[in-house]
Amino acid sequence: MAARLDPIPAASAAGTSLEEELATVAAANLDQLRPRFRALFRVPARDCLSRDVVARLIAYRLQEQRLGKLDRSLAEQVDRLGRGQEPLRRLKPGTVLVRQHDGSMHEVMVVPGGFLWNGETYASLSTIAKRITGTSWNGPRFFGLRTASKKHAPKKVAVADAADA
Known part of the structure; x- marks a missing residue:
């Protein structure tokens, strides 16, 4: 027993x-x-x-x-990870995004309230991507922050975080 x-x-x-x-x-x-x-x-x-x-x-x-x-946004992020989706990225001010396009290197710095490129501040990466390419682009995809189909995937050059400096 x-x-x-x-x-x-x-x-x-x-x-x-x-x-x-x-x-x-x-x-x-x-x-x-x-x-x-x-x-x-x-x-x-x-x-x-x-x-x-x-x-x-x-x-x-x-x-x-x-x-x-958990707060709602964190619970949603955990749920996305559980389904195998990529996490959303939060870019801190000071982060530098680097992208080469048509032989030119383009650097964009994340600043409070937007993105600094060529001495001007823009509200979105998509606006910058359109100025660089002349066509409509999803800015985060253009700068390699989101995955794209292999056919349209941009070549990633570098991403430097302010914390690394």
């Missing part, structure tokens, strides 16, 4: 730190985790879920309760 296992407490005791709760979850077996899962999610853990998955879900919920949920 198997020994009876006590479930881990459904609610944290006063003064228990998040780290202590997470350590308790990490040390528990599946039979101990199931009642805690039910208390936190108000549904039983499916039988197909492994001990590791149940423990991770519990740990996430505990952290969520103590520290708060």
Whole structure:
């Protein structure tokens, strides 16, 4: 006959730190985790879920309760990454984008409020790409910040971040 296992407490005791709760979850077996899962999610853990998955879900919920949920934009970014999509890039002021076109090298610096090219500030990379090429371009694609079909992919030259300097 198997020994009876006590479930881990459904609610944290006063003064228990998040780290202590997470350590308790990490040390528990599946039979101990199931009642805690039910208390936190108000549904039983499916039988197909492994001990590791149940423990991770519990740990996430505990952290969520103590520290708060992800903000909407970060949750959307995590979702995109989970689907295999490329992350959105945020360019910091001081970042320099370099692109060669028709034998000329073009440098664009990210500045507060836009992009600096040839001594003028523009609101979008697409405007700069059109000035360089004479045709309509998606600016981020032209400067290699987004992927394009292989047929139209520009050659990337360099991207230097202000933090690297």
